[in-house]
Amino acid sequence: MSDPPVSRGFRGRKAPDAPADRVPPGQHLTSDFPVLSAGPTPQVNLANWTFALQNGGNLLRKWSWAEFEALPQTKVTVDIHCVTTWSKLDTQWQGVTLDTLLEAAGLPQAPADFAMIYCDGGYTTNMPVADLISGKAMVATRYGGKPLTPEHGGPARLLVPHLYFWKSAKWARRLRFMEKDEPGFWESLGYHIYGDPWREQRYAGD
Ligand SMILES: Nc1nc2c(c(=O)[nH]1)N[C@H]1C(S)=C(S)[C@@H](COP(=O)(O)O)O[C@H]1N2
Ligand SMILES: [Mo]
Numbered sequence: 001m002s003d004p005p006v007s008r009g010f011r012g013r014k015a016p017d018a019p020a021d022r023v024p025p026g027q028h029l030t031s032d033f034p035v036l037s038a039g040p041t042p043q044v045n046l047a048n049w050t051f052a053l054q055n056g057g058n059l060l061r062k063w064s065w066a067e068f069e070a071l072p073q074t075k076v077t078v079d080i081h082c083v084t085t086w087s088k089l090d091t092q093w094q095g096v097t098l099d100t101l102l103e104a105a106g107l108p109q110a111p112a113d114f115a116m117i118y119c120d121g122g123y124t125t126n127m128p129v130a131d132l133i134s135g136k137a138m139v140a141t142r143y144g145g146k147p148l149t150p151e152h153g154g155p156a157r158l159l160v161p162h163l164y165f166w167k168s169a170k171w172a173r174r175l176r177f178m179e180k181d182e183p184g185f186w187e188s189l190g191y192h193i194y195g196d197p198w199r200e201q202r203y204a205g206d
Contacts (some may be wrong), residue, residue: 009092012036022079024197027087034086035151039092050154051139053105054176055112061105065155071096071104074138078161078169080168082198093159095140098132098175112177115157116184119173125184126193127167130178131160139172143205164195 018029046065053060063071077096081087082127102110116141117125131137138150140159141148153170159166166186187193192201 009174018045021123022089023087024081026167026202027081027085027197030086030088033088033152034084036080036082036084036165037170038123039121041150044120044150044171046126046155049155050173052174053107054174056176056178059141060107060177061101063104068096068139068156069141072100074100074135076138076159076161078159080161080165083191083195083202084166085198089195091161093138093140094142095139095144095156095159097126097135097139099124099135101175102133110177112179113173115179116176116178116182117172118174118176119169120173123169123171123185125158125167126182126187127160127163128181128194130174131163136160136162143170162195162196164192166191195205 003166014035029090050062050064051068052062073094075092077090077092079089080091081089085121086196102108108140110133113129115127115129117127137158137160141154141156143149143152148157153172156172157170158172180184181193187204190204192203192206195201
């Protein structure tokens with residue numbers, strides 16, 4: 001008699017290993033991709049979409065969707081860590097790094113030390129510019145080789161994987177350089193101003 005069929009799913013279903021050097025303290029692995037949004041998913045029309053770099057109140061450069069898509073692309077495979085305690089390993093993204101954006105804007109270096117990201121729907125988040133440059137962050141337009149879906153921030157989201165995932169602003173439209181650090185949406189509501197998952201900087205005071 002032949003062996004009874006064993007579903008690959010059943011045999012393969014075991015808790016994912018959690019390599020300690022890749023899962024920050026207080027985090028657990030997930031294999032699905034949860035959606036976390038503070039509001040509804042905005043309707044984005046690519047015909048009107050732009051991405052802007054701003055210094056204080058001055059516009060530095062603005063790209064249409066077609067112009068943005070024509071910029072040099074970078075692919076990364078990175079781990080992401082949400083403050084609600086899920087982490088996901090080896091996520092694959094494609095987009096335009098902040099280094100590429102600065103270069104395309106003709107800026108040899110960032111004009112200030114901090115940045116605020118502004119999104120469709122009103123979400124904001126802040127971080128030091130040092131965390132955005134040197135290949136540390138991108139404006140991502142593809143996930144797993146496909147256009148980013150609206151609920152995950154499509155057409156374009158920030159990806160700053162070394163900070164808690166609330167810093168990876170979905171539906172990103174504008175990055176404003178600023179002289180002093182200022183809190184964004186969650187940072188104003190008690191989340192940590194910086195948000196390093198390896199130091200468990202979840203809330204202000206951590
Ligand atoms: N515009 C916007 N970006 C956002 C959020 C949001 O509510 N609005 N939520 C943040 C939080 S808390 C997390 S954990 C991630 C979730 O991204 P995902 O829904 O693709 O998993 O997006 C971040 N970026
Ligand atoms: Mo989050």
